[in-house]
Amino acid sequence: MSETDRSxxxxxxxxxTRNPRRIPPYARRLARDAWLRLxxxxxxSYYRAVMKSDATKSPERAVGSKSHDxxxxxxxxxxxxxxxxxxxxxxxxxxxxxxxxxxxxRFIDYLDTGGYYGLDISPDILIAAQETIKEHGLQAxxxxxxxxxxxxxxxxxxxxxxVAHAHSVFSHSPIGVIxxxxxxxxxxLAPGGFFDFTFDRTEGAEHHVLREDFYYRTETxxxxxxxxxxxxxxxxxxxxxxxxxxxxxxxxxG
Ligand SMILES: C[S@@+](CC[C@H](N)C(=O)[O-])C[C@H]1O[C@@H](n2cnc3c(N)ncnc32)[C@H](O)[C@@H]1O
Numbered sequence: 001m002s003e004t005d006r007s008x009x010x011x012x013x014x015x016x017t018r019n020p021r022r023i024p025p026y027a028r029r030l031a032r033d034a035w036l037r038l039x040x041x042x043x044x045s046y047y048r049a050v051m052k053s054d055a056t057k058s059p060e061r062a063v064g065s066k067s068h069d070x071x072x073x074x075x076x077x078x079x080x081x082x083x084x085x086x087x088x089x090x091x092x093x094x095x096x097x098x099x100x101x102x103x104x105x106r107f108i109d110y111l112d113t114g115g116y117y118g119l120d121i122s123p124d125i126l127i128a129a130q131e132t133i134k135e136h137g138l139q140a141x142x143x144x145x146x147x148x149x150x151x152x153x154x155x156x157x158x159x160x161x162x163v164a165h166a167h168s169v170f171s172h173s174p175i176g177v178i179x180x181x182x183x184x185x186x187x188x189l190a191p192g193g194f195f196d197f198t199f200d201r202t203e204g205a206e207h208h209v210l211r212e213d214f215y216y217r218t219e220t221x222x223x224x225x226x227x228x229x230x231x232x233x234x235x236x237x238x239x240x241x242x243x244x245x246x247x248x249x250x251x252x253x254g
Pocket of ligand 1: 044047053062064098099100101103119121122148150166169171173177
């Protein structure tokens with residue numbers, strides 16, 4: 001959590017003075033992102049292009065892990081947390097923004113055959129996800145991996161999932177994308193099901209950096225969930241794991 005507004009020029013100058021070696025990669029990212037924004041018509045197309053560019057170099061880096069060890073550890077953290085919260089092999093899980101299955105391969109291994117359904121806007125990262133399934137010998141678990149253009153879940157049946165999960169997805173999403181998800185997730189969640197997501201939390205002004213990283217106040221997301229008939233709860237025990245993002249759990253309201 002932070003109160004820093006990373007989009008402010010004063011923050012950027014202070015940060016650059018303290019971290020001069022980060023200036024060239026930041027400048028490259030700035031130029032790349034400006035070019036991709038010019039070429040694309042909406043946020044999802046833009047972020048899909050960001051993922052294409054990143055996944056071509058390294059799928060593990062594209063999902064935010066600087067090394068294979070970090071990739072494994074971050075996936076384990078997500079998996080252990082959900083199992084600690086009662087995830088069972090018979091659950092049916094929807095993973096929104098599944099990436100290259102950093103946590104997904106563990107869920108696939110644990111859940112009964114066919115119990116895992118991963119969605120992502122990036123075909124490139126889904127190809128990398130297929131590699132992960134092969135590397136971990138999980139073909140027989142028959143996981144579903146599907147590219148999507150939006151978060152309406154129109155092709156999925158009512159009440160299909162007991163658990164939905166989105167790790168480090170809303171941290172890259174403008175509020176319209178999150179609201180689209182909130183307005184449709186209730187339909188595909190089974191009675192008693194829950195949806196966990198992480199977000200970059202700020203206690204200051206909400207802002208974004210390069211339209212890649214978005215910072216929200218907890219009450220904004222809880223209020224938005226409520227508007228769509230969902231009950232939202234801040235997960236304080238996730239904070240104990242000292243991950244840089246925070247977590248909210250959403251269930252059917254009332
Ligand atoms: C930082 S990665 C995290 C991947 C995975 N959840 C994990 O923890 O390894 C974010 C993923 O979300 C996907 N993504 C971003 N916006 C999305 C959206 N609106 N709908 C579905 N996937 C999205 C990206 O393509 C990327 O694969």
